[in-house]
Amino acid sequence: MKNSSYGEVVNESIKKKSGSKRSFDNPRNAPYIFLMPALIFFLLFTGYPIVYSFILSLQQSEGNVTTFAGLDNYIRLFQDPIFYESLSNTLIILVLQVPIMLFFALILAVLMNSTMLKAKGFFRVAYFSPAVASLVSAAVIFLLLLNPDYGLINYLLSFIGIDKIGWLNHPVWAKISIVLVMIWRWTGYNMVILLAGMQNISNDLYEAARIDGAGKVRQFFSITIPQLKPVILFTAIVSTIGTLQLFDEPYNLTGGGPVNATTTITMYLYQNAFEYFDFEYASAIAYVVVVLIALLSFIQFKLAGDDE
Amino acid sequence: MRVSGLQKTLFYTVLILLVILTIGPYYWMLVGATNPTGNMLNTPPSFIPGDYFLENLRSLLSQIDIWRSLFNSAVTAVSFTFISGIICAAAGFAFAKYQFKGRNIIFALFLLSMMVPYQALVVPQFQLFASFNLLNSYTAIILPQIAYPFAIFLMRQNMQSIPTALIEAARIDGSSETGIFFKIVLPTMIPAIAAVSIFLFTHQWNNFLWPLITITTQDMYTLPVALATLAGLETVDYGVLMMGAAISVLPIFIAFLFLQRYFIAGIIGGSVKE
Numbered sequence: 001m002k003n004s005s006y007g008e009v010v011n012e013s014i015k016k017k018s019g020s021k022r023s024f025d026n027p028r029n030a031p032y033i034f035l036m037p038a039l040i041f042f043l044l045f046t047g048y049p050i051v052y053s054f055i056l057s058l059q060q061s062e063g064n065v066t067t068f069a070g071l072d073n074y075i076r077l078f079q080d081p082i083f084y085e086s087l088s089n090t091l092i093i094l095v096l097q098v099p100i101m102l103f104f105a106l107i108l109a110v111l112m113n114s115t116m117l118k119a120k121g122f123f124r125v126a127y128f129s130p131a132v133a134s135l136v137s138a139a140v141i142f143l144l145l146l147n148p149d150y151g152l153i154n155y156l157l158s159f160i161g162i163d164k165i166g167w168l169n170h171p172v173w174a175k176i177s178i179v180l181v182m183i184w185r186w187t188g189y190n191m192v193i194l195l196a197g198m199q200n201i202s203n204d205l206y207e208a209a210r211i212d213g214a215g216k217v218r219q220f221f222s223i224t225i226p227q228l229k230p231v232i233l234f235t236a237i238v239s240t241i242g243t244l245q246l247f248d249e250p251y252n253l254t255g256g257g258p259v260n261a262t263t264t265i266t267m268y269l270y271q272n273a274f275e276y277f278d279f280e281y282a283s284a285i286a287y288v289v290v291v292l293i294a295l296l297s298f299i300q301f302k303l304a305g306d307d308e
Numbered sequence: 309m310r311v312s313g314l315q316k317t318l319f320y321t322v323l324i325l326l327v328i329l330t331i332g333p334y335y336w337m338l339v340g341a342t343n344p345t346g347n348m349l350n351t352p353p354s355f356i357p358g359d360y361f362l363e364n365l366r367s368l369l370s371q372i373d374i375w376r377s378l379f380n381s382a383v384t385a386v387s388f389t390f391i392s393g394i395i396c397a398a399a400g401f402a403f404a405k406y407q408f409k410g411r412n413i414i415f416a417l418f419l420l421s422m423m424v425p426y427q428a429l430v431v432p433q434f435q436l437f438a439s440f441n442l443l444n445s446y447t448a449i450i451l452p453q454i455a456y457p458f459a460i461f462l463m464r465q466n467m468q469s470i471p472t473a474l475i476e477a478a479r480i481d482g483s484s485e486t487g488i489f490f491k492i493v494l495p496t497m498i499p500a501i502a503a504v505s506i507f508l509f510t511h512q513w514n515n516f517l518w519p520l521i522t523i524t525t526q527d528m529y530t531l532p533v534a535l536a537t538l539a540g541l542e543t544v545d546y547g548v549l550m551m552g553a554a555i556s557v558l559p560i561f562i563a564f565l566f567l568q569r570y571f572i573a574g575i576i577g578g579s580v581k582e
Binding site (some may be wrong): 025026027028029030031032033034035037039040041042044045046047048049050052056101108111114116117121123124125126127128129130132133134135136137138139140141142143144145147149150152157183188189192193196241244245247248251252254261266269270273274277282283286287289290294295297 | 322334352364403418426454479535559
């Protein structure tokens with residue numbers, strides 16, 4: 001026993017255990033036991049739906065008869081003007097919202113990281129707080145704020161001589177309204193993620209730059225941005241995915257109107273599935289979103305360069 | 309570095325203006341909830357909370373059973389957090405502290421699934437629950453996202469910090485693997501689990517699309533669904549609507565104020581230095 005190493009003692013005890021009454025409960029089987037519940041639920045509610053949704057998108061049903069339809073749903077999709085409209089609505093909102101929001105989030109994170117700042121906790125909480133409310137309640141509050149005739153925002157704008165804006169019932173302003181609500185809701189959220197990334201940048205880098213005579217601005221572009229690239233990429237991809245899935249805000253703010261101006265892809269999917277009960281066509285739309293997300297994530301990875 | 313007084317004033321002015329922009333809508337919700345709708349639609353509107361709280365609450369209750377919705381939201385969010393928390397913690401522990409066949413592939417599958425939009429899953433999930441005759445039930449609201457990939461990811465990140473020596477010592481003392489998980493891992497990981505749990509709770513509390521699809525009767529509405537039906541009425545009574553919004557936002561907002569440190573840790577899976 002004197003010569004036996006620590007590891008052997010462990011192995012001994014493992015053998016003893018695995019040979020005993022609870023033979024399933026040993027280090028070799030344990031990870032599978034711990035993983036089992038998550039895996040079962042995952043396969044049932046995520047894995048199976050991913051596959052089934054694809055099969056569904058290749059089918060058509062009339063009454064109770066379901067037939068294989070090949071790419072018919074997809075062909076119909078590419079000839080559907082409302083699909084193109086919802087696609088372009090979603091992309092317009094994406095192109096407006098994600099860069100503006102990430103720009104503000106980055107600025108805010110820099111301000112929050114400033115040595116000049118007192119009461120960091122207070123500001124952090126205040127800026128993050130919009131992310132706590134559900135999107136439905138956020139939309140409901142903005143319904144009042146953006147009311148064209150009585151809303152506070154138009155009232156305040158009247159002081160600087162801006163005429164009433166038809167926020168929710170003008171095709172362009174309705175899109176802008178949705179972008180505004182999303183920026184309000186998600187900027188603080190992304191700020192916190194970027195802030196965490198900034199605090200992981202070594203102080204030595206900044207000190208060395210200071211000795212070399214680099215100013216604050218130069219430090220920001222030569223150290224902060226390059227070091228933060230993976231975190232920025234992460235927030236960009238997550239925000240892109242979130243925006244491509246946009247549903248709660250248009251559903252509650254505009255109902256997709258006026259005249260489909262804010263109908264997003266996922267709203268169109270919802271309408272087809274749960275208003276017209278065309279599950280097969282809705283599944284085809286879902287798969288277009290999957291491909292879009294994969295494509296845009298890939299492009300963002302490429303743009304970000306060499307990272308893994 | 310020296311900072312001039314002017315610079316400092318400018319700096320804080322900008323920051324405080326931004327605070328007004330982020331908190332302002334919540335304040336406006338409280339003003340709306342405590343004023344008659346007429347006051348909100350006046351020019352100028354009322355800027356201070358009024359004394360119309362009870363009247364707005366009463367007419368809200370005459371339109372929807374908001375207490376019932378509050379109860380539904382609480383029950384589903386609490387049970388979701390509890391079940392998902394345990395399941396994701398166990399999975400995270402397996403990924404963090406064991407070597408086993410298929411580990412990397414299974415973990416990659418969980419991560420990749422985060423890219424699949426939830427809407428792509430909704431139709432098959434709906435049909436699945438329909439075939440089990442489980443639509444319009446708490447089970448249906450809770451179950452689909454129980455194995456939450458992001459929570460598993462965060463749990464794994466945190467559990468990697470458990471010293472392997474601690475686990476081996478327990479084994480030598482004759483503890484079973486499940487014993488190790490329940491008696492050592494869970495107790496030492498309480499801060500991390502709390503952080504992820506707050507994230508899970510908020511996610512379920514605010515969940516909208518799936519409950520909207522699966523719930524078919526008014527007595528099963530969760531708060532977001534109840535609020536959405538209220539907003540969709542022909543004539544919108546803003547006082548009532550803001551009262552509903554306040555009831556759905558305030559519990560989670562107050563919890564956030566007390567737990568913000570853990571909350572933010574749950575989102576970024578680490579700590580932000582003061």
